[in-house]
Amino acid sequence: MSTTSPPSLTALTTYLLSTVGKAARGRHAAQLADRGMRLWHMAILAALADVGAHAQHQLAERLGMHVSDTAKVVDELERGGYVARERNPADRRQVLVTVTAEGRTTLAALTADAAAVQEDILAPLTARDRDTLHRLLLRLHTGL
Amino acid sequence: MSTTSPPSLTALTTYLLSTVGKAARGRHAAQLADRGMRLWHMAILAALADVGAHAQHQLAERLGMHVSDTAKVVDELERGGYVARERNPADRRQVLVTVTAEGRTTLAALTADAAAVQEDILAPLTARDRDTLHRLLLRLHTGL
DNA sequence: CTGATTTCAGCTATACTGACATTT
DNA sequence: CAAATGTCAGTACAGCTGAAATCA
Numbered sequence: 001m002s003t004t005s006p007p008s009l010t011a012l013t014t015y016l017l018s019t020v021g022k023a024a025r026g027r028h029a030a031q032l033a034d035r036g037m038r039l040w041h042m043a044i045l046a047a048l049a050d051v052g053a054h055a056q057h058q059l060a061e062r063l064g065m066h067v068s069d070t071a072k073v074v075d076e077l078e079r080g081g082y083v084a085r086e087r088n089p090a091d092r093r094q095v096l097v098t099v100t101a102e103g104r105t106t107l108a109a110l111t112a113d114a115a116a117v118q119e120d121i122l123a124p125l126t127a128r129d130r131d132t133l134h135r136l137l138l139r140l141h142t143g144l
Numbered sequence: 145m146s147t148t149s150p151p152s153l154t155a156l157t158t159y160l161l162s163t164v165g166k167a168a169r170g171r172h173a174a175q176l177a178d179r180g181m182r183l184w185h186m187a188i189l190a191a192l193a194d195v196g197a198h199a200q201h202q203l204a205e206r207l208g209m210h211v212s213d214t215a216k217v218v219d220e221l222e223r224g225g226y227v228a229r230e231r232n233p234a235d236r237r238q239v240l241v242t243v244t245a246e247g248r249t250t251l252a253a254l255t256a257d258a259a260a261v262q263e264d265i266l267a268p269l270t271a272r273d274r275d276t277l278h279r280l281l282l283r284l285h286t287g288l
Numbered sequence: 289c290t291g292a293t294t295t296c297a298g299c300t301a302t303a304c305t306g307a308c309a310t311t312t
Numbered sequence: 313c314a315a316a317t318g319t320c321a322g323t324a325c326a327g328c329t330g331a332a333a334t335c336a
Binding site for chain 2: 003004005006007008009010012013014015016017018019020021022023024025027028043046047049050051061062063064111114115117118121122123124125129130132133134136137138139140141142143144
């Protein structure tokens with residue numbers, strides 16, 4: 001059975017990026033779904049844990065998502081007790097979002113899950129190869 | 145303005161794969177939309193040009209798409225004159241799809257467009273880096 | 289008043305599921 | 313009859329758009 005991808009597509013690096021990236025995305029999403037979460041939930045928790053309190057439009061800008069979606073996802077995170085909302089006293093238009101203690105412990109678990117998924121996807125590569133790949137991708141990422 | 149991605153996410157290679165891949169996918173899709181096409185149209189044309197006639201379920205399997213979607217996309221390609229359908233005389237359940245001359249010339253144009261998008265995305269990398277990246281991704285791709 | 293921020297309601301495209309007809 | 317193939321209708325969800333409400 002010949003089920004290989006078309007050579008003229010696999011010759012395109014961006015095609016490989018697209019398909020491998022889609023697979024990674026899908027497996028992470030499946031993993032998160034087991035805990036009733038989606039990719040944006042983890043991304044927002046990570047941003048809050050890394051950088052501290054954000055207004056919602058800052059979260060949207062940092063993560064490349066739409067502010068309308070940010071509102072929904074933060075809403076769900078708040079309902080689960082993972083984040084807290086408070087009006088910014090200095091500018092009452094803004095809603096400051098902070099991560100709770102429960103949010104941090106949950107994020108740690110999600111990160112461990114993500115590492116497992118990554119281990120699965122990067123399995124064909126040696127440690128040195130993985131390091132090389134990561135640095136190349138990082139340069140592309142910052143170049144976006 | 146601090147609009148950088150969260151470090152704990154960019155530390156994940158699969159996160160970088162996901163976001164860079166999504167960007168690549170989006171730019172290719174935008175490019176194809178200018179010609180009234182989508183990613184699946186090009187993928188199917190490429191598969192037909194590379195390997196020859198396919199039954200629709202073979203196309204679906206090779207490209208990782210659903211047979212029901214294959215039917216729709218092939219329908220659109222046939223309406224545009226890019227592919228031709230014929231019943232397989234040896235097994236009249238199957239519909240053999242072949243690429244037409246117009247399909248081949250169109251595919252050549254799409255491939256040129258794709259090369260331009262790739263050049264844009266891989267801009268931060270040297271030729272040697274691109275080669276390294278491509279081989280690493282190819283190993284991940286075949287490992288999926 | 290203009291602009292920034294948040295929220296809500298809805299639209300669209302894609303991925304997917306299930307039912308059905310045809311043929312082996 | 314059971315399995316394979318293709319077609320069609322419809323569902324679910326992510327991504328996106330637009331408008332209203334609040335506040336600087």
